[in-house]
Amino acid sequence: MKSVDASTARDVESSLRHALGSGLVARIRFQGIEQTARILCRMGRSAYEPLLARIAAKDKSLAEAIRKKMVQFSDLQALDRRGMQSLMKEIDGNSLITALRGVEQTLLGHFLKNLSKRRADDLVEEIAISSPIPMNRIQEARESIVQTALRLHDEGALFFPVGADAEE
Numbered sequence: 001m002k003s004v005d006a007s008t009a010r011d012v013e014s015s016l017r018h019a020l021g022s023g024l025v026a027r028i029r030f031q032g033i034e035q036t037a038r039i040l041c042r043m044g045r046s047a048y049e050p051l052l053a054r055i056a057a058k059d060k061s062l063a064e065a066i067r068k069k070m071v072q073f074s075d076l077q078a079l080d081r082r083g084m085q086s087l088m089k090e091i092d093g094n095s096l097i098t099a100l101r102g103v104e105q106t107l108l109g110h111f112l113k114n115l116s117k118r119r120a121d122d123l124v125e126e127i128a129i130s131s132p133i134p135m136n137r138i139q140e141a142r143e144s145i146v147q148t149a150l151r152l153h154d155e156g157a158l159f160f161p162v163g164a165d166a167e168e
Contacts, residue, residue: 033062033065033066033069034069036066036069037066037067037068037069037070038069038070040052040066040070041070041071048070052066052067068143068146068147071146071149071150071160072146073099073103073107073142073143073145073146074103074104074107075146076107076110076111076145076146076149077106077107077110078160079110079149079158079160080159081113081114082158083149083152083158083159083160084110084111084114085114086152086157086158087145087148087149087152087158088111088114088115090148090152091145091148095141095144095145096111096123096141096145097123097126097127097130098133098137098138098141099138099141099142099144099145100123100127101127101130101133101138102138111123112124
């Protein structure tokens with residue numbers, strides 16, 4: 001199966017929402033933290049926050065791992081110009097250089113268009129000439145930036161559309 005009809009996907013999502021809300025959650029098992037995070041993320045904040053709270057009551061580290069996987073670095077493309085600029089003010093320059101190593105051109109462009117031409121040119125050059133960086137350091141820098149974006153979202157400093165909340 002290569003794709004799923006949109007109405008079928010909505011039916012599955014609706015059934016899942018109903019099952020999770022009706023106490024059947026104890027009988028549903030998800031495979032992997034990333035898959036669970038993506039499913040919860042699609043449900044919208046009003047639905048996933050209570051579920052994460054229930055998970056945290058039993059296993060705080062699991063809830064935190066799921067929360068960290070709910071938004072990926074590539075999801076930052078959803079930020080509008082003002083949101084990106086707010087985020088950029090909070091990010092350390094070296095972390096940004098590290099995080100942008102090896103990203104898709106569209107995501108790189110989204111970051112660069114929110115910088116001055118000179119700063120964008122400097123950033124591209126710094127990425128190009130920097131020495132090799134272990135992938136785990138790149139991932140840590142990306143996670144740090146995502147956590148900063150989520151913190152700013154929680155503080156009301158930027159709107160970060162997540163899952164079903166993005167569709168509202």
